[in-house]
Amino acid sequence: xxxxxxxxxxxxxxxxxxxxxxxxRLLVKAGCEVRVVMTSSAKTFITPLTLSTLxxxxxxxxxxxxxxxxxENHVELGLWADLFLIAPASANTLAKMANGxxxxxxxxxxxxxxxxxxxxxxxxxxxxxxxxxxxxxxTLQSFGHQVLDANHGELASGLVGEGRxxxxxxxxxxxxxxxxxxxRFEGKQVLITAGPTFEKIDPVRFIGNHSSGKMGxxxxxxxxxxxxxxxxxxxxxxxxxxxxxITLVHVSSADEMYEAVGERYPKSDITIFAAAVADYRPVxxxxxxxxxxxxxxxxxxxxxxxxxxxxxQRKSQTQINVGFALETENExxxxxxxxxxxxxxxxxxxSLNDNGAGFSVDTNKITIFSVxxxxxxxxxxxxxxxxxxxxxxxxxxxxx
Ligand code: CTP
Numbered sequence: 001x002x003x004x005x006x007x008x009x010x011x012x013x014x015x016x017x018x019x020x021x022x023x024x025r026l027l028v029k030a031g032c033e034v035r036v037v038m039t040s041s042a043k044t045f046i047t048p049l050t051l052s053t054l055x056x057x058x059x060x061x062x063x064x065x066x067x068x069x070x071x072e073n074h075v076e077l078g079l080w081a082d083l084f085l086i087a088p089a090s091a092n093t094l095a096k097m098a099n100g101x102x103x104x105x106x107x108x109x110x111x112x113x114x115x116x117x118x119x120x121x122x123x124x125x126x127x128x129x130x131x132x133x134x135x136x137x138x139t140l141q142s143f144g145h146q147v148l149d150a151n152h153g154e155l156a157s158g159l160v161g162e163g164r165x166x167x168x169x170x171x172x173x174x175x176x177x178x179x180x181x182x183x184r185f186e187g188k189q190v191l192i193t194a195g196p197t198f199e200k201i202d203p204v205r206f207i208g209n210h211s212s213g214k215m216g217x218x219x220x221x222x223x224x225x226x227x228x229x230x231x232x233x234x235x236x237x238x239x240x241x242x243x244x245x246i247t248l249v250h251v252s253s254a255d256e257m258y259e260a261v262g263e264r265y266p267k268s269d270i271t272i273f274a275a276a277v278a279d280y281r282p283v284x285x286x287x288x289x290x291x292x293x294x295x296x297x298x299x300x301x302x303x304x305x306x307x308x309x310x311x312x313q314r315k316s317q318t319q320i321n322v323g324f325a326l327e328t329e330n331e332x333x334x335x336x337x338x339x340x341x342x343x344x345x346x347x348x349x350x351s352l353n354d355n356g357a358g359f360s361v362d363t364n365k366i367t368i369f370s371v372x373x374x375x376x377x378x379x380x381x382x383x384x385x386x387x388x389x390x391x392x393x394x395x396x397x398x399x400x
Contacts, residue, residue: 001176003031008081008113010106011051011059012090013041015156016122016165020046023087023168024054030172037061037077037106039093063105074105078112083178086110087148088122088165091133098136114242116178116225117145120171125161142362142384144221144242148174183227184395190228191268192216193261193275193307195235197254201299202286209276213237215324215364216274218387220246226391228270233260235275254278254304265311270394272322273308273344280304312343320397322390323347335369345397346370348390354380368393373400 007027011020020036027034036051036059043061051059063071078084086093086106093106102108110117119140127133128150137147148171151164166174194216198206217239220230224245231247232239235257241248251257254277265271280301290297308323315321323344325335328351335349347369354365365380368390378389 001030001179002027005032005175005179006080006082007032007034007175008077008084008109008115009034009036009051009055010084010086010089010093010110011036011038011042011046012086012088012093012106012122013039013045014088014090014122014165015045016088017042017045019165019168020087021050021054023171024051026168026172027175028055030176032175033057035060035077035080037074037109039090039104039106041090061105063108074108075112078109079114081113081115083116083118083175084110084113085118085120085171085175087118087120087171089119091121091123091127091130091136094119094121094133094136094140098139117143118148118174118178119145120148120165121150121163122165123150123163124155124157125159125163128161128163138382142382144225144384146174146178185223185270185391186227188223188228188269189267190220190223190230191233191261191264191271192220192223192230193233193235193257193273193277194220194239195237196276197235197257197278197304198252199254199278199281199304200285201282202288202290204289207278207281207301208236209278211235211237211276213239213275214362214383215387216272217241218383219272219274219390222384222387222391223270231264231268233257233264233275235277254281254307258305258307258310261307261311265314268319270320270322270398271311272390272394273311273342274324275307276326277307278304306342308344309342315343320345320394322394325349326352328352332367332369332375335367339369339371346393366390370397 011017024034034055035057036055038061048059148166152162153164154160155163195213196209196211198208200206220232224230224243233249249260251260283300283302321344325338327334331351335347339347349367364383364386366378368376
């Protein structure tokens with residue numbers, strides 16, 4: 001299963017670095033090509049000679065390859081790998097990764113890598129439990145990286161607790177299951193709306209809302225990782241797309257979003273309406289900036305098209321539509337009404353009454369309703385994890 005897989009192993013300064021030697025042997029035996037990048041403190045725990053002999057490739061640690069000052073190409077290393085496994089990952093390196101620091105070859109390679117990243121932390125128990133480390137691990141998970149929890153046991157300090165790096169056999173297991181994971185949305189075409197819409201009042205003003213588009217973007221990444229081709233129809237905002245399987249289509253107004261979705265909808269297998277679309281727009285936006293005049297002013301508004309409802313009417317037997325409802329009162333009732341009215345297969349409810357849910361924050365607390373199943377309630381989680389739960393429910397729906 002691992003034959004020909006390109007594994008880039010990052011080794012940090014930790015007593016657990018001795019386990020890297022065994023890990024490389026196991027990976028090579030399983031048919032992987034292994035290259036090693038180490039921090040300079042890792043070299044005080046295990047020699048590059050040992051790791052390069054076992055991996056049959058140079059174990060690199062500096063930006064310069066040789067005495068002639070030839071450059072070590074971290075970009076090439078990062079792009080080469082199918083998987084970047086950092087084992088052991090020290091508290092120091094985890095903190096630098098979480099904050100985008102780049103003062104050694106391992107970190108430069110990490111920032112250039114496009115492949116999935118797995119981390120096997122190793123440190124003393126108090127360091128492992130420190131809120132700063134926990135926060136860093138959470139941040140790294142929110143980037144989509146897989147953290148392979150440290151084990152409980154005797155530590156180099158003589159203390160007993162959590163912090164021992166997972167054993168090489170366990171790490172090999174994780175690598176195997178990473179590659180074995182069947183891509184559940186292979187070949188599926190997905191359309192996602194995200195972010196706010198801006199409705200023009202005049203050349204400098206608009207009606208908008210606080211939606212950040214983070215939820216739609218997180219769902220796009222989970223589905224792309226699972227093999228789908230995603231078109232993200234995004235209202236104004238920042239969308240750091242990190243996958244070749246996501247096509248970003250920028251729109252501004254509800255009308256533009258409607259056009260962009262309508263055009264692509266017939267070919268979409270799954271459509272997710274995560275955008276906070278303005279319900280109304282100014283009837284006649286001014287050509288020139290509106291000047292201040294009387295004590296009050298009125299802007300006449302006209303209803304926008306309901307994109308989700310319209311696509312719900314066009315939906316075929318094989319298409320799946322997923323909606324969102326952000327409510328402040330009678331949450332369940334409103335969500336259920338929208339589920340039926342807009343012909344959704346699933347609706348994701350988040351209530352502004354829940355702390356940590358809603359616009360602009362990195363967390364969300366959701367309940368998912370469908371016409372024929374009991375509602376599923378979820379805890380407050382990062383938007384990344386929430387996206388995974390939503391995708392699991394969509395998969396269940398397709399299977400049912
Ligand atoms: N939606 C849409 N087009 C619109 C309005 C909403 O596609 N013009 C979608 C949203 O993306 C979301 C769902 O419909 O998936 C519900 O949005 P919401 O704003 O809660 O619904 P409304 O019908 O506008 O109801 P409300 O009166 O609560 O605003």
